[in-house]
Amino acid sequence: IYATLLGVPEWSWGSALVRYGISSNFDHPGAPTWDKQDILVPHVSGLGKSPLAALGKSNPLIERLGWMPRAHPLVRSDGALVLPLANENFGVACMAITQDGGETWTFSNPVPGRGLEQPTQAELADGTIVAFFRNSGLEHRIRRSESKDGGMTWGPLTVTDRPHPGAGIEATMLRNGHLALIYNDTEKERDKLAISISTDNGTTWQWTRHIENTPKERFDYPSMIQSKDGSI
Numbered sequence: 001i002y003a004t005l006l007g008v009p010e011w012s013w014g015s016a017l018v019r020y021g022i023s024s025n026f027d028h029p030g031a032p033t034w035d036k037q038d039i040l041v042p043h044v045s046g047l048g049k050s051p052l053a054a055l056g057k058s059n060p061l062i063e064r065l066g067w068m069p070r071a072h073p074l075v076r077s078d079g080a081l082v083l084p085l086a087n088e089n090f091g092v093a094c095m096a097i098t099q100d101g102g103e104t105w106t107f108s109n110p111v112p113g114r115g116l117e118q119p120t121q122a123e124l125a126d127g128t129i130v131a132f133f134r135n136s137g138l139e140h141r142i143r144r145s146e147s148k149d150g151g152m153t154w155g156p157l158t159v160t161d162r163p164h165p166g167a168g169i170e171a172t173m174l175r176n177g178h179l180a181l182i183y184n185d186t187e188k189e190r191d192k193l194a195i196s197i198s199t200d201n202g203t204t205w206q207w208t209r210h211i212e213n214t215p216k217e218r219f220d221y222p223s224m225i226q227s228k229d230g231s232i
């Protein structure tokens with residue numbers, strides 16, 4: 001899953017077009033053998049008037065472009081894949097969901113609120129999906145929302161206590177039921193990279209360890225998985 005930017009250099013992130021490929025033959029040297037490659041065009045209502053229109057860059061396709069993937073998709077407990085997306089033109093987020101391996105897609109309602117970027121998700125033991133959002137707002141804290149219906153509709157945004165400079169984050173549910181979050185735990189710079197662990201689904205974060213901490217350096221856009229031996 002990746003984005004192609006159609007309008008560089010005049011119009012970069014806002015011209016993003018989401019593309020995806022599906023392979024069942026990838027266990028060999030070289031590139032995977034792609035069974036299918038296609039574009040993913042979200043249909044999300046209620047986006048309103050494009051902020052680009054005021055700049056004289058109105059485009060009838062504006063609501064279909066600017067959607068960007070960043071964090072890992074979530075594979076729900078029922079096998080469905082939930083892809084988090086955010087729109088660079090409107091500052092809103094939604095989820096693209098496929099239950100048949102990418103043959104067909106449905107799209108969630110937008111997460112309530114603006115200024116949302118680069119969502120990351122985890123599924124809790126009761127089936128609730130929790131999403132955390134990069135936040136460029138004045139709070140300098142990571143935002144959060146929850147879905148009780150598999151990612152189709154989302155509850156109100158809340159602000160966590162995790163410091164945040166407006167940078168990429170990623171969350172994952174570990175196999176022992178603990179929730180892990182990797183992020184820059186500062187309000188401005190990206191010279192510290194931390195991982196925090198929660199045993200209460202992200203309500204509180206009991207442990208934090210710094211992976212990187214070097215003043216004036218830059219460590220951002222992290223990603224993580226848990227391996228078969230349990231290491232992160």
